[in-house]
Amino acid sequence: MTFTPNPHFRPEAVPPPAGPEVQAFHRGLPGYRPTPIRTVDGVRLKDESDRFGLPAFKVLGASWAVERTLRAHPDTRVLVAASAGNHGRAVARVAAQRGLGCRIYLPAVTSAARADLIAGEGAEVVRVDGDYNAAVALAERDGAALVADTALEPAAGPPEWVIDGYSTLFREIDVPVDVLLVPTGVGSLAAAAVRWAVHERPGTAVVAVEPATAACVTASLVAGRMTAVDTPGTTMAGMDCATPSAVAWPTLRHGLSGTITVTDDQAARAMRDLAVAGLTIGECGAATLAAWRADGTPGRSVLCVATEGASDPDAYARALSA
Numbered sequence: 001m002t003f004t005p006n007p008h009f010r011p012e013a014v015p016p017p018a019g020p021e022v023q024a025f026h027r028g029l030p031g032y033r034p035t036p037i038r039t040v041d042g043v044r045l046k047d048e049s050d051r052f053g054l055p056a057f058k059v060l061g062a063s064w065a066v067e068r069t070l071r072a073h074p075d076t077r078v079l080v081a082a083s084a085g086n087h088g089r090a091v092a093r094v095a096a097q098r099g100l101g102c103r104i105y106l107p108a109v110t111s112a113a114r115a116d117l118i119a120g121e122g123a124e125v126v127r128v129d130g131d132y133n134a135a136v137a138l139a140e141r142d143g144a145a146l147v148a149d150t151a152l153e154p155a156a157g158p159p160e161w162v163i164d165g166y167s168t169l170f171r172e173i174d175v176p177v178d179v180l181l182v183p184t185g186v187g188s189l190a191a192a193a194v195r196w197a198v199h200e201r202p203g204t205a206v207v208a209v210e211p212a213t214a215a216c217v218t219a220s221l222v223a224g225r226m227t228a229v230d231t232p233g234t235t236m237a238g239m240d241c242a243t244p245s246a247v248a249w250p251t252l253r254h255g256l257s258g259t260i261t262v263t264d265d266q267a268a269r270a271m272r273d274l275a276v277a278g279l280t281i282g283e284c285g286a287a288t289l290a291a292w293r294a295d296g297t298p299g300r301s302v303l304c305v306a307t308e309g310a311s312d313p314d315a316y317a318r319a320l321s322a
Contacts, residue, residue, distance in 0.1 A: 049309025
């Protein structure tokens with residue numbers, strides 16, 4: 001487990017978060033409620049294991065990006081996305097709710113359980129002979145309306161709208177926070193956290209938590225530019241990403257306080273401890289608790305974002321039985 005400070009910290013360059021219309025949109029959806037903040041092992045966690053009936057936060061970004069897509073292109077009939085699991089399921093759920101077709105591209109390593117859950121939402125699942133970046137590239141060439149939560153090149157539209165959608169999660173936080181630990185794959189959620197912290201909670205340090213085997217944001221901060229890393233695999237499937245999003249990267253470069261990397265074993269141990277405490281939190285969500293254990297300085301108000309529940313039931317059961 002390693003902490004890497006950000007040498008490029010320049011918060012004055014961080015753009016503001018989305019306006020209040022995003023949270024108003026989410027509040028108007030059936031089943032909306034703020035997710036709870038729980039205390040476990042002496043630290044607080046924002047529990048995203050049940051967000052609009054799905055076991056992850058992703059539907060916040062997907063629902064707003066689809067809304068903005070339909071406003072711009074009301075003749076849209078099919079949505080497409082690349083995903084490691086949670087984003088794809090969220091897009092598929094929103095597509096079904098809005099009477100749209102949906103096609104989700106998944107990297108080769110995606111578990112059968114995750115693929116089945118996406119198909120169960122009514123989406124066509126396309127397996128890609130390659131990694132997450134390969135799935136992103138194919139989704140971008142599909143031709144249907146792309147609901148992307150990342151981009152390999154700077155782009156307006158859905159990747160930015162997804163970040164905007166995540167702003168609701170942070171605006172729900174009603175407790176003091178000195179340090180916010182955020183699970184980070186391509187960086188869209190962390191970008192939303194940084195924009196909220198800089199402009200609405202000055203003094204709150206945002207730290208990205210990454211798998212040790214997929215630490216693309218850490219490598220990019222060290223290099224001072226977007227950097228691709230090899231991804232040999234991690235049980236933290238939602239963060240198994242080789243490259244930061246080009247849309248999120250400028251915000252991360254200027255606004256993150258640093259990063260912490262954790263191993264699969266550390267995340268699994270945190271999962272099991274959360275289960276003992278009565279919380280069903282998956283690998284990515286538990287990573288922030290694992291990170292806090294490495295740097296749980298007394299006297300600081302720390303909040304861990306627990307981004308998912310048992311989004312892969314089979315993997316969750318294996319982790320608990322290990």
